[in-house]
């Protein structure tokens with residue numbers, strides 16, 4: 001096997017592969033002096049709403065802010081509990097906390113997303129909401145989540161940071177609950193050249209409140225209606241996102257094709273538990289923000305891949321939300337904890353070629369079969 005280098009994510013290429021177009025956009029926006037809340041941002045908000053089928057979209061500074069603003073708009077009071085999965089980024093739980101509530105992390109289910117049975121078991125008189133994370137580009141079984149929420153009268157806000165374009169039964173991630181946030185961090189499937197995020201909602205009242213919160217309390221006419229802050233998406237980033245949204249369908253198809261190669265090459269290894277393969281016409285349409293699997297001897301596998309030039313990632317510093325002891329969690333969640341002993345992410349992005357993916361697979365097979 002000829003050795004090669006396959007970085008986990010090649011950040012310079014996020015710029016270099018589109019350099020001419022990006023410089024053209026930069027020059028064009030710069031010459032207009034269109035830096036804050038200009039046409040490119042409005043166009044992007046309309047395009048994002050149209051793409052997801054949401055009534056409204058608001059560009060915000062990052063998805064963490066977007067999630068927090070969503071909970072602030074919904075209105076959490078001290079002591080209000082919101083159930084989330086412990087297998088998620090800290091930002092999910094942090095948004096509940098910083099908006100004034102109490103995050104309650106629970107177990108993952110067989111699909112490695114929030115377990116609806118665990119959600120039901122965690123509901124008590126203080127529970128006001130559920131926050132599923134549409135993780136790794138896969139949307140949860142939202143029929144179950146919405147039915148639990150409906151029965152118990154709970155709010156749902158989705159962490160769709162990793163899931164733009166992902167669907168459950170034909171409906172876009174982020175459009176099931178009252179509001180959702182999407183991230184445009186550079187390594188996201190739709191990434192800009194810095195921080196960026198969007199909030200989507202179908203609810204007129206939530207839209208008004210998030211809009212005001214993200215722009216100093218001002219409404220769309222500039223009139224101050226409430227207290228707010230600045231969490232706006234830069235117009236230049238919006239212009240880049242408009243450009244990238246044009247080829248977004250192709251990007252998703254490419255990621256699904258990479259997932260299909262991983263599945264075909266690694267599916268027979270009993271030491272691995274792979275994520276679901278891309279299947280047409282199933283309930284789930286996955287966009288593969290990440291290719292996260294569980295592996296026997298995970299740390300040795302990671303090292304074997306590293307010495308062969310392959311970058312991998314263990315999400316979020318190798319810990320689930322409830323395992324960050326300084327944050328005050330006391331709960332034990334054995335399934336999530338086991339998952340974090342075994343999880344690893346393989347390269348999954350537009351910069352890996354088929355040959356790169358086969359090289360990664362050759363090395364994984366070599367590790368287990370010698």
Ligand SMILES: Cc1ncc(COP(=O)(O)O)c(C=O)c1O
Pocket residue numbers: 062063064065088089091092133135159161162182183184185195196197
């Ligand atoms: C699941 C999840 N939630 C929230 C966030 C926060 O997004 P941002 O970096 O745009 O604040 C991320 C980003 O990595 C994420 O993966």
